[in-house]
Amino acid sequence: MLSKKERVPPIDKPWPDEYFDKHIETMDVEELKRIQWKKLKNILDYAYHYCPFYHKRFDEAGVKPDDIKTFKDFVRKIPKFTKDDLRKWTKETGDPYSGILGVPEKNLVYVCASTGTTGTPTYYAGDKYGCYELSEAFARSLWAARLRPWMKFSHVPLAFHWYVCIYTQALKLMGMKHIVGLAPWAHPIFAHQILDSLLRSKPDHMWLTPPPALAVLKAAEEKGIDIPKLVPNLMFMSTGGEAITYGVRKKFMEGFGLLDFFDTSLSGEGHYTTIECFMHDGCHVWMDKWFVELVDVETGEPIEEPTESDRGSIVITNLVNRGSIYIRCDTEDAGWIKTEKCACGRTHPRVEVVDRAIYIVKVSGKKFTPTDVREAVEKIPELSGGDFTIVQYASEMDVLKIKIAPTIPPKTKEEWDSLEERTKQVIKREIGVDAEIRWVKYEELPLIGWKIARLVKE
């Protein structure tokens, strides 16, 4: 049998069939901007006249679609909104679609409720045209993650989620022949089933969210199963739904014996998806489908022409979906944007989500996110799973209160004491704050859907 590296071209160079749609993926940026502008003007006008939510907000801001002559006008004059604004609209009007439905309900192809990570779920809807356009975007992304039709592809879907509807259609568009469903739900409770199925089906490429993927590695370790040895053809993996730290990436690469690993950002708000290419320098977001910008987390002001060092909240305008229309939707994800051409040849900008912007905590005057804490604690071998929850007891805290579930629990009291001491030292060194640690079991950590709630208020 050929080794993994012999089965595919070198992974650090563009492949001969690198692009799903070379014309659009490598198009000149100015040309892309012209397409983007045309679509943006179109959807702006449509939303103002069709959606009560936008009509009201634009009127309140004293702006009409015709006032928008440039991209600068757009980011300065059009008001942005968050999920809370949608929830408020639903509460006031009783409209589950929050006033952003762009087509009659009978023309919708799917309606999905969000997981509810940041509170009560909101609804997303897709129409036929949007469904086709977004599935094409997904197909480009999966192709960039080096999925090819000849591969055996396995995934564990979140059956209720909007992306599954699009994703499955994208797989069809790509001409995938063999797809394996490893489990019915991407949840850590299915770890043993996923592992069992993974060993049996031996896929080439896998899509799995981080919590169940980590749980699968843990289950394999407990059973003494060497996944790279037993699934020798598993080459690539892509994931989404949670920010990935360096430690987690390394763990996936080694644990599953991968040639490469691709991170994705997925958000229901804005109906957007991005994917890393083999350069791993941010995730590509397709300019002809979305307009992406960065705003200051505190002031909400747009950061025009952002540089690599600028951090802000990612704001999305979906240019193609007419089911739920998203114009300047603040995803509340903190991250950065790069606009220069990527070494992979793609001209579309790259974004990187660091964490949820609303998860930023203040301790002794220092601002940081749960991902920063995760980067720190994962350096301790016993905490390499990064399973913890920060307890926020005040808007500005003196000490970081944190519940941690050790990946490898110590056996003696001395070992527990030593672990606590080391953890406190690492947090002090990496983040610069004092920590108060409460050791818990994994099951005791609060979950939102399938994710660990990284921040709970007390």
Place this chain on the structure above:
Amino acid sequence: MESFILPEKLASQLKYVATYSRYYQTLFEKAGVKLNKDITLDSFSKIPLRTPEQLREDVADNQESLWCKHAGGPFFDALFLPFKLPTLQIRITSSDACNMLNISRLLFNFLGIKHARVMADFLGFGVRSPFFGINEPSTMHATLFTLKDVFNLTVVYNFGLPAEPSASRGLFILKTFKPSWMLIDRDLIPPYENLLKQQNLTLGKMGVRQMLVIAELGDKVKPYTSEEKKKFKEAQEVSDVINLLQAAEPLFLAPECKDGSFHVFEDYYFVEAANPETGKSLPLGEEGNLAVTNLFAEGSPLIRYLTDLRVKLICEDCYFGKNKLHIKLV
């Protein structure tokens, strides 16, 4: 019964599995079943009945033996009955999915779910995938686009997990989305009942009028009896509760008719009331365990899949026509 010649579709399915499925080749050989020109019910009865547990045990080490590998086109290997190990990996081909789509159409038409908002709370998987187009890529397009246009349904899914947060989210969906239909696994109902009781609410008060309650036979979930249904309807103030028998592994679906019996889609399934001890297929009206043979599955056809549901088969008139086969629960 001696001279009974099996329906053409069943005979052809038996020949198909005997040719392409290694598992059934071995099973038939061991049981001394010979598939000659005229297969009678007697010779069919020689094929051993397989319970879900036996089936999973049989192929635990070599699940591929169950698959008919020559089946072409895009396919999907789905893992079934996830809460149990060993699991069973079933292969669904495009042709299987198209057949499931047809069954979905019949079912939707029969149930009269049209122009409605629907909330679905089940693991959108396996046999239910083509139902709404989740997971299975080859039918996704067809289901979403065809069924959407035909039945004009707007469907919202919940997690489909038997846990409290799942029901809380489901309750939120009911409050805001106000569906008139609710499609739910029977084992997911208790958390809803608890939450509704705490809030002094009922499903009827939330706007739900009709419920399709799915009983998964592979998981030994039983459908509501008429008394349970009556109690549930009164307690939750809903106008109708319809049972749907389902066995994920043999891709089996049977909706409840008005009189409480279950309609069999005879073009797609061969059902028997079987004696689990002797393995004999019992005549109409006699009590036995429900055994299902799928007549359309190309990827992983299952023959004589035995459930623990006690039933008798009857022939009567119903919505689908005269003298149709029905499953009556005992």
